[in-house]
Amino acid sequence: MDQTKQETRISTNSKGVDLSRREMLIGAGALMAGAAISQLGLVNSAMAAKVSSGAEGWPWPYEKVDPAQAGETAYHHWYKVFCSQAVTTGLFEQLRESVGEPWTNFPIESISFGAGGMLGWGLTCGAPVAGALVIGLAVPKEYSNAMIHDLLQWYSNTPMPVYVAQKPNYQGEIPKTVAESPLCHLSVGKWMKEADRGFGSDERRHRCASVTASVAYRTAELLNEWKDGTYKPGSAWNGPGTVGLPAQQNCMSCHGSDIPTAPR
Numbered sequence: 001m002d003q004t005k006q007e008t009r010i011s012t013n014s015k016g017v018d019l020s021r022r023e024m025l026i027g028a029g030a031l032m033a034g035a036a037i038s039q040l041g042l043v044n045s046a047m048a049a050k051v052s053s054g055a056e057g058w059p060w061p062y063e064k065v066d067p068a069q070a071g072e073t074a075y076h077h078w079y080k081v082f083c084s085q086a087v088t089t090g091l092f093e094q095l096r097e098s099v100g101e102p103w104t105n106f107p108i109e110s111i112s113f114g115a116g117g118m119l120g121w122g123l124t125c126g127a128p129v130a131g132a133l134v135i136g137l138a139v140p141k142e143y144s145n146a147m148i149h150d151l152l153q154w155y156s157n158t159p160m161p162v163y164v165a166q167k168p169n170y171q172g173e174i175p176k177t178v179a180e181s182p183l184c185h186l187s188v189g190k191w192m193k194e195a196d197r198g199f200g201s202d203e204r205r206h207r208c209a210s211v212t213a214s215v216a217y218r219t220a221e222l223l224n225e226w227k228d229g230t231y232k233p234g235s236a237w238n239g240p241g242t243v244g245l246p247a248q249q250n251c252m253s254c255h256g257s258d259i260p261t262a263p264r
């Protein structure tokens with residue numbers, strides 16, 4: 001679809017909905033309800049606790065996970081549920097066994113949307129998205145953000161895939177490529193170009209299953225290091241703080257030498 005058509009479609013879809021006004025009304029309604037409740041003296045600690053109850057007992061208890069087993073499970077689940085749900089399955093499987101609740105109660109299917117960088121949109125690869133979810137559940141905030149940075153850096157800069165399945169569904173060598181990005185589109189696109197294989201090929205499927213396994217393995221390693229007290233955060237990247245908008249670091253790979261600057 002050309003750009004004009006896409007723009008037309010977007011504006012037709014949103015016709016007649018004045019978002020700014022709708023948001024104002026929702027906001028005002030919520031404020032009024034809040035004021036009424038506090039006037040009645042109904043805002044008490046019990047209610048506050050009810051609202052924030054999702055965070056009770058968080059971060060969740062973590063026991064070390066065998067990275068190779070997490071990788072092998074993730075590899076084989078990729079063929080059924082694709083990258084993001086396969087990573088959660090690989091990591092949750094052992095935690096459900098070793099810790100039990102609350103890991104047993106989380107609906108891991110809920111993250112299946114990560115496949116293909118969110119349902120084929122080519123955004124962030126679903127494997128590190130799912131790895132980040134598990135890190136976020138198990139690790140306190142002061143470490144989890146650093147660990148997610150590390151996972152994205154490693155994903156972007158490593159010749160992938162690194163994990164070799166014990167029982168692979170494709171026998172034979174496939175090339176390794178460096179995505180230089182956590183984006184699904186770039187990661188799988190660069191590999192397909194190098195391998196000269198289509199998206200539906202056995203080689204591409206084996207490649208994405210192996211990348212998924214690699215991410216499950218690496219996430220388990222990072223979590224285990226943290227559990228052992230040996231985890232050392234790498235360097236964090238802050239696009240808005242550094243270049244004035246969220247961005248990958250390697251500007252030139254997309255912009256060439258003509259890198260635009262964001263208004264400050």
Ligand code: HEC
Nearest residue numbers: 181243245247248249250251252253254255259260261262
């Ligand atoms: C993965 C590819 C990619 C990377 C990496 C990337 N950009 Fe972009 N950026 C884009 C695309 C695509 C656009 C939209 C360009 C357009 O529509 O003309 C854009 C737009 C922008 C804009 C908005 C203004 C404009 O000219 O469109 C700025 C500012 C910008 N990028 C800065 C950066 C900086 C600084 C970096 C590195 C820190 C960076 N970008 C890295 C792909 C990228």
